[in-house]
Amino acid sequence: MTTTTRTVTRPSVPSCHGDGGGEIVRDGRPVVALVGSPNVGKSSVFNTVTGARRSVGNWAGTSVEVGSGSWRSGGLDAAVVDLPGAYSLDPLSPDEELTRDLLVRPDRAELPDVVVVVVSAADLARTLYLAAQVLEQPLRVVLAVTMGDVATRRGIDVDHAALSLALGVPVVAIDPRRGRVDGLAEAVEEALRTPVPARSLRPCGCDCAPGCSCTCCAAGATADAKADPTAGPAGDAAHLAGDAAHPDGGADGLDGDDELAVADRRFARIAAAVEVATSRRGSARADWTDRVDRVATHPVAGPLLFLSVMWAVFQLTTRVAAPVQGFLDDLVSGPVSDGARWLLSAVGLGGSWVEGLVVDGVIAGVGMLLTFVPLMAIMFALLALLEDSGYMARAAVVTDRVMRAVGLPGRAFLPLVVGFGCNVPAVSATRVLPDARQRLLTVLLVPFTSCSARLTVYVLVASTFFGAHAGDVVFGMYVLSIVLVVVAGLLLRTTLLRSLGQEDLVLDLPRYQRPALRLLGAVTWTRLSAFLRTAGGIIVATVVVVWALSAIQIGERAQEPVRSSAYGRLSTAIAPVFTPAGFGDWHAAGALTVGFVAKEAVVSSWAQTYATAEPADLHQPGGLGASLRGDFERSSGGHTTAAVLAFLVFLLGYTPCAATLAAQRREIGGRWTLVGVGLQLGLAWSVAVAVFQVGRLIA
Amino acid sequence: MVTLASAPFGVPLLLEQAALPAPRRLRLAELGLRPGATVTVLRRTAGGGRIVGVGDARVAVARAVLQQVTAVHAAAPAEKG
Amino acid sequence: MTVPSAASPLRAVLAELDAGAPTLDEVARRTGLDRGVVSAAVDHLVRLRRVDATTLASACPDDGCGTCPSSGGCGSHGTPAPAGNRPVLVALSVRRPRP
Numbered sequence: 039m040t041t042t043t044r045t046v047t048r049p050s051v052p053s054c055h056g057d058g059g060g061e062i063v064r065d066g067r068p069v070v071a072l073v074g075s076p077n078v079g080k081s082s083v084f085n086t087v088t089g090a091r092r093s094v095g096n097w098a099g100t101s102v103e104v105g106s107g108s109w110r111s112g113g114l115d116a117a118v119v120d121l122p123g124a125y126s127l128d129p130l131s132p133d134e135e136l137t138r139d140l141l142v143r144p145d146r147a148e149l150p151d152v153v154v155v156v157v158s159a160a161d162l163a164r165t166l167y168l169a170a171q172v173l174e175q176p177l178r179v180v181l182a183v184t185m186g187d188v189a190t191r192r193g194i195d196v197d198h199a200a201l202s203l204a205l206g207v208p209v210v211a212i213d214p215r216r217g218r219v220d221g222l223a224e225a226v227e228e229a230l231r232t233p234v235p236a237r238s239l240r241p242c243g244c245d246c247a248p249g250c251s252c253t254c255c256a257a258g259a260t261a262d263a264k265a266d267p268t269a270g271p272a273g274d275a276a277h278l279a280g281d282a283a284h285p286d287g288g289a290d291g292l293d294g295d296d297e298l299a300v301a302d303r304r305f306a307r308i309a310a311a312v313e314v315a316t317s318r319r320g321s322a323r324a325d326w327t328d329r330v331d332r333v334a335t336h337p338v339a340g341p342l343l344f345l346s347v348m349w350a351v352f353q354l355t356t357r358v359a360a361p362v363q364g365f366l367d368d369l370v371s372g373p374v375s376d377g378a379r380w381l382l383s384a385v386g387l388g389g390s391w392v393e394g395l396v397v398d399g400v401i402a403g404v405g406m407l408l409t410f411v412p413l414m415a416i417m418f419a420l421l422a423l424l425e426d427s428g429y430m431a432r433a434a435v436v437t438d439r440v441m442r443a444v445g446l447p448g449r450a451f452l453p454l455v456v457g458f459g460c461n462v463p464a465v466s467a468t469r470v471l472p473d474a475r476q477r478l479l480t481v482l483l484v485p486f487t488s489c490s491a492r493l494t495v496y497v498l499v500a501s502t503f504f505g506a507h508a509g510d511v512v513f514g515m516y517v518l519s520i521v522l523v524v525v526a527g528l529l530l531r532t533t534l535l536r537s538l539g540q541e542d543l544v545l546d547l548p549r550y551q552r553p554a555l556r557l558l559g560a561v562t563w564t565r566l567s568a569f570l571r572t573a574g575g576i577i578v579a580t581v582v583v584v585w586a587l588s589a590i591q592i593g594e595r596a597q598e599p600v601r602s603s604a605y606g607r608l609s610t611a612i613a614p615v616f617t618p619a620g621f622g623d624w625h626a627a628g629a630l631t632v633g634f635v636a637k638e639a640v641v642s643s644w645a646q647t648y649a650t651a652e653p654a655d656l657h658q659p660g661g662l663g664a665s666l667r668g669d670f671e672r673s674s675g676g677h678t679t680a681a682v683l684a685f686l687v688f689l690l691g692y693t694p695c696a697a698t699l700a701a702q703r704r705e706i707g708g709r710w711t712l713v714g715v716g717l718q719l720g721l722a723w724s725v726a727v728a729v730f731q732v733g734r735l736i737a
Numbered sequence: 738m739v740t741l742a743s744a745p746f747g748v749p750l751l752l753e754q755a756a757l758p759a760p761r762r763l764r765l766a767e768l769g770l771r772p773g774a775t776v777t778v779l780r781r782t783a784g785g786g787r788i789v790g791v792g793d794a795r796v797a798v799a800r801a802v803l804q805q806v807t808a809v810h811a812a813a814p815a816e817k818g
Numbered sequence: 819m820t821v822p823s824a825a826s827p828l829r830a831v832l833a834e835l836d837a838g839a840p841t842l843d844e845v846a847r848r849t850g851l852d853r854g855v856v857s858a859a860v861d862h863l864v865r866l867r868r869v870d871a872t873t874l875a876s877a878c879p880d881d882g883c884g885t886c887p888s889s890g891g892c893g894s895h896g897t898p899a900p901a902g903n904r905p906v907l908v909a910l911s912v913r914r915p916r917p
Binding site: 192327331332335336337338340341431435436439442542543544545546547 | 796801802
């Protein structure tokens with residue numbers, strides 16, 4: 039197969055009369071021009087019929103892009119010119135000007151041999167306007183109708199035979215997006231065999247003899263023509279004169295009412311054709327969207343579906359992310375750290391505080407940050423999937439009532455749901471709320487959603503103390519989390535945020551659609567990078583600080599070096615605060631102190647305080663578990679269960695992490711963030727103490 | 738004349754007016770619910786609201802808003818000559 | 819003066835808009851024209867500057883970018899949804915011809 043491209047341009051002198059501008063070079067083959075409105079799929083047609091035999095370039099002397107190529111199909115061998123999309127031949131843009139220049143010219147030998155006008159079945163009336171104008175010119179025309187599938191979905195049925203009869207031209211239905219253009223080549227071949235019609239500028243474009251039975255004559259257009267000065271031979275001449283005169287801006291060169299009258303004639307033709315050739319099938323919204331919604335928005339089934347979907351999201355996130363997180367963790371604490379140590383030894387810094395800072399501080403911090411990435415990426419992607427598919431709107435409807443109880447609009451559920459994955463992106467997710475005070479309230483409530491970092495501690499503690507019932511305890515924590523959100527919400531609304539208005543639900547429910555993967559990727563990446571930017575620096579800095587605190591020794595060195603480090607001293611000083619809650623022990627206090635900065639570090643620093651190894655599997659705590667049991671026994675005076683539960687409750691409710699604080703500060707400002715911290719600490723401590731004191735009486 | 742909150746399901750209705758503040762009315766109008774539009778109340782939603790169909794679109798509306806929008810039964814479409 | 823709609827769709831639509839038809843569906847009903855034709859006619863009338871169209875919208879649309887939590891910094895926020903997906907409220911007013 040040879041690749042031949044025929045150039046169809048010759049340099050031209052731009053003319054303000056619009057009768058120059060380039061000509062079509064003939065190579066002996068017929069020339070087919072492709073015209074049509076933008077967005078009807080004209081380019082797809084061009085690509086499909088020319089295959090590899092095409093090229094695109096600028097029309098000489100203009101900035102207009104024109105495609106040219108060869109169309110070989112069956113008995114057809116023609117040169118094709120793909121003109122830019124044009125709504126009409128009225129030269130309101132260079133694109134339309136060029137199309138007009140090629141189709142309206144005094145010398146008929148320069149005209150294309152066949153013009154294929156591409157129109158859309160889904161928007162026939164609009165896309166036929168160009169066709170109506172083309173049909174006023176002495177050109178062979180074939181109409182190609184695309185987007186039949188879209189039309190069908192909208193409940194519009196097009197009768198192509200009727201359309202052909204009404205307009206007086208061959209009509210072919212095609213689907214260029216799927217490469218189906220059968221029939222078009224034959225139609226063009228057939229058209230080439232017919233003589234060029236001598237069109238007049240009558241409304242119907244045919245040489246209407248008295249008694250003509252074409253559509254517009256039958257509709258009484260000739261009667262209207264009597265009242266219309268622009269119809270008839272005088273009008274034709276005026277029209278042509280208008281064409282040649284061509285002042286800028288005015289369509290057809292006529293003004294005001296004449297312009298309207300001319301356009302009206304074309305519209306009459308279009309209306310008549312549309313009338314006979316299309317039928318609408320009532321409301322054609324994809325049936326299955328409505329069917330799914332019968333469940334998705336149902337008063338009972340809706341919430342159940344919502345919970346299932348959310349459960350699935352979290353299951354998928356944790357199950358898929360966990361191995362990747364494990365891998366990254368191993369990578370950083372293994373080869374990367376070892377490599378760094380080796381490097382530092384090589385330069386003589388082995389064993390120094392520099393090594394500590396670099397390996398246990400910076401690298402460990404970056405490693406921790408990296409382990410966030412799989413979790414966040416998957417969660418963001420899943421949430422974006424739900425949004426793009428259209429389900430999120432239904433979820434907003436379902437959660438609206440519940441949200442309203444907290445004084446928030448339905449849309450606030452999204453950030454709160456995200457919060458169960460990680461609080462940091464949840465804080466930025468509050469941007470979905472248009473009202474600033476609603477955003478404030480939601481941002482202050484996000485920390486009470488139990489994030490996945492807290493989960494790591496729950497699992498460790500629950501496995502250590504509750505054995506087989508660990509799962510129930512963890513589930514209970516999540517329930518408590520929701521309760522805390524509601525309680526905190528009510529607290530805030532009755533005190534500081536009393537003036538918050540109520541916004542009733544009015545929400546558009548879009549059709550369900552297959553999510554666009556490319557968009558999904560883009561959105562996921564945007565959110566992920568925003569998270570890394572916000573939290574990245576803080577997490578790394580935090581780990582460095584904790585390392586430093588643990589490394590600096592204050593006062594007499596204790597038997598366990600950790601205890602006399604700055605970190606240990608600090609924890610010991612804080613510990614008494616937790617005595618009423620049953621865990622007034624420096625180990626626990628130390629863990630919580632670290633947790634104030636980052637929950638992920640709790641388990642590892644807890645292990646450090648006991649100088650035991652961090653358990654590889656949190657479900658089997660091993661040495662750390664044994665140490666924990668001993669300590670909680672002691673600090674709770676025998677009421678271990680109550681103390682453990684109190685500890686878990688405190689962990690749930692108090693400040694999530696420094697990254698969250700940073701995100702909050704960005705959204706609501708420093709002052710309100712501090713209010714939030716106070717709320718978190720206050721509420722967490724109160725509930726923890728209550729749990730212990732009550733639990734002490736029971737168990 | 739009924740409010741959308743008490744209108745029967747599945748019956749075409751012609752919206753009259755909404756006794757709501759301007760921003761709320763604008764929001765409704767944007768979604769197709771404006772005086773003169775033909776709508777159908779489709780079903781109940783979780784939370785006491787309803788889903789209203791306007792042409793191809795579906796809008797979930799809370800009860801409080803539904804109670805402020807009045808409508809009459811739509812006339813039968815005129816016979817085509 | 820009654821204008822036979824089928825023969826002069828543009829003028830018929832213009833007349834109905836002038837007479838205060840509240841929605842395009844109403845215009846279609848009164849003129850007997852296909853809904854798509856009415857819509858195309860209105861667009862053409864706007865092109866001919868016979869009708870002014872001003873889009874009315876409140877901030878933050880509900881679907882599309884509205885539910886996207888990253889609307890503050892989303893790279894794809896700039897691309898508007900294709901016209902068919904989201905309802906748009908447009909106020910149409912007929913221009914008075916200059917004397």
